Amino acid sequence: MSLTARHLLLLGGTSDIGRAVAKHYADNGWQVTLAARDVEAASRNAADINTRQPDAGVAVEGLDILETESFVSFLDALHPLPDTVVCVVGMLGDQEQAETDPDHATRIMRTNYEGPALFLDMIAARFVSRGYGMIIGVSSVAGDRGRASNYAYGSAKAGFTAFLSGLRNRLATKNVHVATVKPGFVETRMTAGMDLPGALTAKPKDVAERIAGIEIRPRDVIYVLPVWRLVMFVIRSIPEPIFKKLKL
Ligand SMILES: NC(=O)c1ccc[n+]([C@@H]2O[C@H](COP(=O)([O-])OP(=O)(O)OC[C@H]3O[C@@H](n4cnc5c(N)ncnc54)[C@H](OP(=O)(O)O)[C@@H]3O)[C@@H](O)[C@H]2O)c1
Numbered sequence: 001m002s003l004t005a006r007h008l009l010l011l012g013g014t015s016d017i018g019r020a021v022a023k024h025y026a027d028n029g030w031q032v033t034l035a036a037r038d039v040e041a042a043s044r045n046a047a048d049i050n051t052r053q054p055d056a057g058v059a060v061e062g063l064d065i066l067e068t069e070s071f072v073s074f075l076d077a078l079h080p081l082p083d084t085v086v087c088v089v090g091m092l093g094d095q096e097q098a099e100t101d102p103d104h105a106t107r108i109m110r111t112n113y114e115g116p117a118l119f120l121d122m123i124a125a126r127f128v129s130r131g132y133g134m135i136i137g138v139s140s141v142a143g144d145r146g147r148a149s150n151y152a153y154g155s156a157k158a159g160f161t162a163f164l165s166g167l168r169n170r171l172a173t174k175n176v177h178v179a180t181v182k183p184g185f186v187e188t189r190m191t192a193g194m195d196l197p198g199a200l201t202a203k204p205k206d207v208a209e210r211i212a213g214i215e216i217r218p219r220d221v222i223y224v225l226p227v228w229r230l231v232m233f234v235i236r237s238i239p240e241p242i243f244k245k246l247k248l
Pocket of ligand 1: 012013014015016017018036037038041063064065066087088089090091092111138139140141182183184185186187188189190191
């Protein structure tokens with residue numbers, strides 16, 4: 001796949017999926033900036049890509065998605081304003097802990113929904129002023145229906161999915177495209193130790209290829225492995241009286 005050389009801002013520059021996305025765009029000639037709260041770890045990812053791809057020039061900027069007051073200065077310092085922003089920031093957290101620890105629950109909710117949504121709204125305004133832009137948010141199938149095993153995370157992803165849908169709707173006539181990516185299971189540190197079904201599990205590079213494909217053929221909502229669309233259709237179709245008795 002060839003992408004025209006442009007500028008990507010990746011939020012979540014230390015993430016396993018993010019690293020694959022950054023590498024894929026850099027391999028295709030894009031300038032990439034990794035935004036991360038752990039600048040040292042993101043710098044290692046940048047150095048890794050730059051070593052293999054001496055022309056890549058991947059840069060790193062500090063950004064904590066929970067520090068919303070820093071967003072304006074972060075955006076003001078971005079030169080140039082990126083053509084595309086991809087947000088892979090997220091936190092699975094611990095569902096049982098979230099049920100009794102409001103701080104933990106709040107952190108899950110703010111990391112998966114509030115922070116990314118507020119940041120993307122702010123960059124969207126700048127894309128509109130400039131006249132174009134691409135916003136790609138990585139949400140989750142967990143947001144398609146709340147389940148006992150992860151509803152703190154799932155409800156935050158549901159909020160993020162709804163936010164992206166509304167933003168897409170608002171910007172449809174402004175030449176700013178908004179895409180929602182639902183990866184399904186992916187082999188990353190987030191799912192380390194989980195027994196994942198092979199047929200439903202993607203690799204970070206699969207997610208990266210699907211995300212980069214949006215640059216060529218803009219899509220609104222994608223499930224990285226198409227089988228997840230069917231799986232989630234079935235799960236959403238189960239009547240609530242039956243669903244509430246299932247262990248999913
Ligand atoms: N793996 C899966 O099966 C799967 C499935 C569906 C959706 N997803 C979504 O895919 C995205 C990437 O996940 P991943 O699997 O690659 O997991 P990951 O490696 O744990 O990535 C999560 C990223 O979010 C960042 N982050 C968390 N809190 C932050 C904060 N306050 N400020 C800035 N960055 C913060 C992490 O940074 P630190 O390194 O500093 O913690 C990390 O870069 C997430 O949104 C996740 O919900 C993953």
